Each structure stands twice: as structure tokens, then as C-alpha cells.
Amino acid sequence: xxxxxxxxxxxxxxxxxxxxxxxxxxxxxxxxxxxxxxxxxxxxxxxxxxxxxxxxxxxxxxxxxxxxxxxxxxxxxxxxxxxxxxxxxxxxxxxxxxxxxxxxxxxxxxxxxxxxxxxxxxxxxxxxxxxxxxxxxxxxxxxxxxxxxxxxxxxxxxxxxxxxxxxxxxxxxxxxxxxxxxxxxxxxxxxxxxxxxxxxxxxxxxxxxxxxxxxxxxxxxxxxxxxxxxxxxxxxxxxxxxxxxxxxxxxxxxxxxx
Numbered sequence: 001x002x003x004x005x006x007x008x009x010x011x012x013x014x015x016x017x018x019x020x021x022x023x024x025x026x027x028x029x030x031x032x033x034x035x036x037x038x039x040x041x042x043x044x045x046x047x048x049x050x051x052x053x054x055x056x057x058x059x060x061x062x063x064x065x066x067x068x069x070x071x072x073x074x075x076x077x078x079x080x081x082x083x084x085x086x087x088x089x090x091x092x093x094x095x096x097x098x099x100x101x102x103x104x105x106x107x108x109x110x111x112x113x114x115x116x117x118x119x120x121x122x123x124x125x126x127x128x129x130x131x132x133x134x135x136x137x138x139x140x141x142x143x144x145x146x147x148x149x150x151x152x153x154x155x156x157x158x159x160x161x162x163x164x165x166x167x168x169x170x171x172x173x174x175x176x177x178x179x180x181x182x183x184x185x186x187x188x189x190x191x192x193x194x195x196x197x198x199x200x201x202x203x204x205x206x207x208x209x210x211x212x213x214x215x216x217x218x219x220x221x222x223x224x225x226x227x228x229x230x231x232x233x234x235x236x237x238x239x240x241x242x243x244x245x246x247x248x249x250x251x252x253x254x255x256x257x258x
Contacts, residue, residue: 010223012050013219013222013223016046016219017215017216017219020039020043020215021212021215023035023039024036024039024208024211024212024215025208025212027039028204028207028208028211029204029208031204036211037077039211039215040073040076040077040211040214040215041073041074041077043073043215043218044066044067044069044070044073044218045070047066047218047219047222048066050222051222051225051226054226055226055229055230057229058225058229059225059228059229061098061101061102062102062221062225062228064098065095065098065099065102065221066221068091068094068095068098069091069092069095069218069221071091072088072089072090072091072092072094072095073088075087075088075091076088086146086147086150089150089154090150092154092191093150093153093154093157096154096157096158096161096187097157099161099184100157100160100161100164103161103164103165103167103168103180104164106168106172107164107167107168119166119170120163120166120167120170123162123163123166124159124163127158127159127162127163128159131155131158131159151195154191158187158188158191161184161187161188162184162188165177165180165181165184166181168180168181169181175227176224176227176228179220179223179224179227180220180224182220183217183220183221183224184217186213186214186216186217186220187213187214187217189209189213190209190210190211190213190214190217193206193207193209193210193213194210197210
């Protein structure tokens with residue numbers, strides 16, 4: 001009797017992300033905007049469908065985050081003029097605020113002392129400087145005050161999200177905190193590339209990476225929620241040293257000639 005091999009959910013996620021990234025690359029390179037719009041619109045729907053096929057429950061805050069991201073993606077796909085773009089930004093800001101709310105619940109046990117405080121101050125200063133630099137370059141391209149206010153709110157939300165994400169990671173260093181931090185990076189760089197393409201200079205490679213990073217962020221959010229609901233790696237501290245190649249005494253004594 002032949003044994004049936006089961007594909008793990010993580011492998012399914014990686015395969016699906018690679019397929020969607022390949023389709024996005026082809027559509028952006030050959031300027032087939034319809035394919036890109038379809039991929040953007042169905043990403044959240046596919047993730048929620050796959051999730052509820054495996055699990056029957058999801059925390060209300062996470063379900064709300066997925067739905068808010070979906071509405072933001074929908075407004076970015078269906079172009080109804082400047083209002084559609086503004087509504088898309090509003091919903092993305094709302095999703096980031098909900099992610100910050102999730103992080104705030106994990107900050108109760110964080111101790112801001114020693115190197116952790118130094119790291120967090122450096123991260124906060126770098127993010128603020130980068131946001132100000134991008135604003136100084138693109139401020140002349142803002143159409144009206146509403147776009148300017150949305151940009152400022154968007155930037156503040158991203159800075160707060162990155163700051164709290166680093167705080168949780170530095171205090172715990174668990175697999176879940178790493179997943180959350182990688183998700184934040186994907187959303188931050190995706191939004192930065194989006195602003196560069198919209199207000200500074202358009203380059204198809206920037207658009208490509210913007211879409212892929214946004215999609216990757218949603219996939220990482222799915223993984224975080226799935227691990228959270230199944231209580232996987234909740235308190236498991238990651239040992240970074242195990243990812244390095246171990247050596248032996250024989251290798252240390254081996255002569256090396258340059």
C-alpha cells in the first residue's frame with residue numbers, strides 16, 4: 001500500500017506565494033494590469049479560504065484586520081478617481097492601527113532597559129528621519145491638504161508599528177515575533193515604494209517589488225494568525241546560533257594558504 005504524503009501548510013503558502021509572485025512579475029513586465037489587479041484583489045480571499053478550511057475560528061481582531069486590508073486592496077484596484085485612492089489609504093492606516101493594537105497587548109511584559117532601549121531609540125530616530133526625508137522630497141507633489149494629512153498619518157502609523165514590533169522582538173525573540181517583524185518590514189517597504197512610484201519617479205521594478213512585498217506581508221500575517229490560533233511557537237525562544245555552521249578542533253587547526 002502506497003503512503004500518501006501530506007504537504008504542510010507552510011509549504012503550501014510558499015508555493016502559492018511563489019506562483020503569485022511569478023504571475024505578478026510577468027504581468028508588470030508585460031504591462032498586463034488586469035492580472036495584477038486580480039492578484040491584489042483575491043489574495044486576502046484566498047488566505048481566508050485556506051485558513052477556514054483548516055481551522056474553524058479566528059480572533060475577531062485578526063478577522064477585522066484581514067477584512068480592512070481587503071477593502072483597502074479593493075479601493076486600490078477599482079479606480080474611482082482620487083476618492084478611491086484616499087479611501088484605500090484610510091483603510092490601510094486602519095489596518096496598521098489594528099496591528100499596533102495587537103502589539104500593545106504584548107508590550108505589558110517588555111522591559112525597556114539596557115541595549116533594548118538604545119536599539120529602540122535608534123530605530124525610532126532612523127524611521128523618523130527617513131519619513132521626513134521622503135516627505136521633503138515629495139511634498140511638492142501633494143495634490144491637496146487631505147493627501148498631506150493622510151501621508152502624515154500613514155507615516156506615523158508605520159513608525160509606531162515598526163517601533164512596537166522591534167520592542168516585542170527584542171524582548172522575546174520568538175518565532176512569532178520574528179514573523180510579525182518581517183510582516184511589518186514588508187508593509188513598510190511596500191508603502192515606501194508605492195509613494196516613490198506615485199510622487200517621485202515611476203519604475204516598473206519598484207511597482208513589482210511593491211506588489212510582491214504587500215502580498216508577502218499578507219502571507220506572513222496569515223502565518224502569524226495561524227500559529228497564534230494553534231499555539232505554535234508562542235513561547236519558544238529562537239536560538240540564532242543553531243543556524244551557523246559548527247566547527248571542530250580539526251578544522252580550527254587546518255592551515256589556510258592565501
